[in-house]
Amino acid sequence: xxxxxxxxxxxxxxxxxxxxxxxxxxxxxxxxxxxxxxxxxxxxxxxxxxxxxxxxxxxxxxxxxxxxxxxxxxxxxxxxxx
Numbered sequence: 001x002x003x004x005x006x007x008x009x010x011x012x013x014x015x016x017x018x019x020x021x022x023x024x025x026x027x028x029x030x031x032x033x034x035x036x037x038x039x040x041x042x043x044x045x046x047x048x049x050x051x052x053x054x055x056x057x058x059x060x061x062x063x064x065x066x067x068x069x070x071x072x073x074x075x076x077x078x079x080x081x082x
C-alpha cells in the first residue's frame with residue numbers, strides 16, 4: 001500500500017513539475033521599434049517598409065503609429081500566406 005502511495009505522489013510531483021516548466025512565457029510588449037524592425041526584416045528594404053507605412057497612414061490618419069505598424073504587418077503576413 002505504501003508503494004502505491006509513493007508512486008502516486010511521485011506521479012503528481014512529475015505532473016506539477018512538467019506543468020510549471022511548460023507554462024507559456026510572457027512575451028515582452030510589442031513596441032513601435034520592435035514592430036518596425038520586424039517589418040524591415042520581412043520586406044528586406046527600408047524604402048518598401050516606409051511606402052507600406054505611408055499608404056496605411058493615408059488609409060487611417062487617426063491611427064497611432066503602433067496601430068499602423070500592426071496593420072501593415074498583419075496585411076503583409078496575410079498576403080504572403082496566399
